[in-house]
Amino acid sequence: MKTRAITGFFFTIVMLGSFLLGYQVFAGFYLVLSCFCLYEFYSLIKKDTATPNVPVGILSGALLFSGAALLNYSDMFALPALNGHQLAYLLLFLFVLSVSLVFVRELFKISVAPFANIAYTLVGMAFVIIPFSFFHALAYINNQGFNFHIPMAFLLMLWANDTGAYLVGLTIGRTKLFERHSPKKTWEGFIGGVVISAGVGYIISLYFPELDWKQWMSVGILISCFGTLGDLVESMFKRSINVKDSGSILPGHGGLLDRFDGLLLAAPIVYTYLYFVVNA
Template sequence: RDDNPGSMSNFWQRTITGLFFVVAIVIGLWWHPLAYMSIFALVVLLGMYEFVRMLQGLDVKIRLFWAFLIGLFFYLGSFLFFYAQIQARWLVVIVPLVGGVFLSELYFKNKNSLLNIATTLITPLYVALPFAFLHHLAFYDGEYSYHLLLGFFLMIWANDSGAYVIGSLVGRHKLFPGVSPAKSWEGAVGGFVFTIVAGVFSYYVFGVLKLIDWIIISSLVAVLGTYGDLIESMLKRSVNIKDSGSVLPGHGGVLDRFDGVFFSAPAVSCYLLFC
């Protein structure tokens, strides 16, 4: 997500795509927990696929079977823990799955075994694990409720939109020119303010938490969402690509659209555990 729109045609393309995207997410969250789970399972799969494609230019061989299996286990295992209340001991299945990545590499006889293992493991850790933390928000009170989740995504979208609009209008001072030249401090501040407003709005519409909790959460989303965006830009720059994919016209790929979730979702979940 760049602060500079580039052209009016791109702006309208982003707007139309964004509207369809938001409507699909909102309907999925509201409709049923299995609809919510299915939508983001698709996001996780597409995101891991994009991440693997990003790394194609490197001299590594990501073991797709293990990467996707571990990613789905992170996501579906944590969902079943909350939704079906499976016993936590079943989550230790992750141990042999991770061990399998190391053991299987013995049989491939590849000179870059260390890089193969590292990239195979970083794919589900970077893409799938953050979405597993969303289940804690969905089942915060013990039963599924879309309120906290929808408030979270309203803040994610507010941060993106605020940075985009304010950065496009008045952005002058570069935020991280070596990583993402189009992003500005003005855009980051605009995103922060929009996110706080979305947090206060969520308090009055959804309740669930105290006002101070919504404000703290919105601050976490604004700061860590921006860092998530910058880190993804850093990763794309390291492999010389502009967008992670093209599945969302005007927005790039799934990773481009959800980069604000990668660090903010775990942080919000951890805050809710201790608040």
């Protein structure tokens, strides 16, 4: 318990720093974080399922995240002959070329199931990098430059949902939510997480004026529903390969994928919702 608390404290400090130290640190931190999560995904797959192309997969993931991130900028990160958008298109073009290397490399390997290797390499990018790209884009949803309020609020509501679901489920949980993939989750805990996350959304509306209270609470409900689904999907994935944690980089907490599994499905949904709400 002490190790878990110490890890949680330093993890919180690092996360706060990623928001408060400017857009360069924010982008760089989530680029590195998404690549580490992708590495964990590939490491789990390699245990008994397939042999994904880890170096090319991570390179492709980094190019995809960087290109998508630069689409949010105008002249930031510009080279002398390229503005932000042109540099983004160049990186996305290089991403397409790097993906082709996944196929080419399998031609020169002796493998029983080459297309399984290719498929898991690409699935890892879709499962990890794309959601983190949407999460990064939340800081630019209002088209007025970098604003860390929405991505920070996203994580606060996600963690509030996890904590609320755990405490309510532990106290009054009786009815299993999806026992086949996550035996400890209950409907009571799920509902408790939704209520607490929505409540945190209301509190956030008192300090962050980007959205009104109804919209913040709606975001909280979306995060609870799709964050729980993301958690269940990752649990299904881990059970399919008989592992408990995605890694051990966070003592007492497991791997990075374990900490951000709720983000993987919730971030694209929340971004889509806010895009139409903010730009309506």
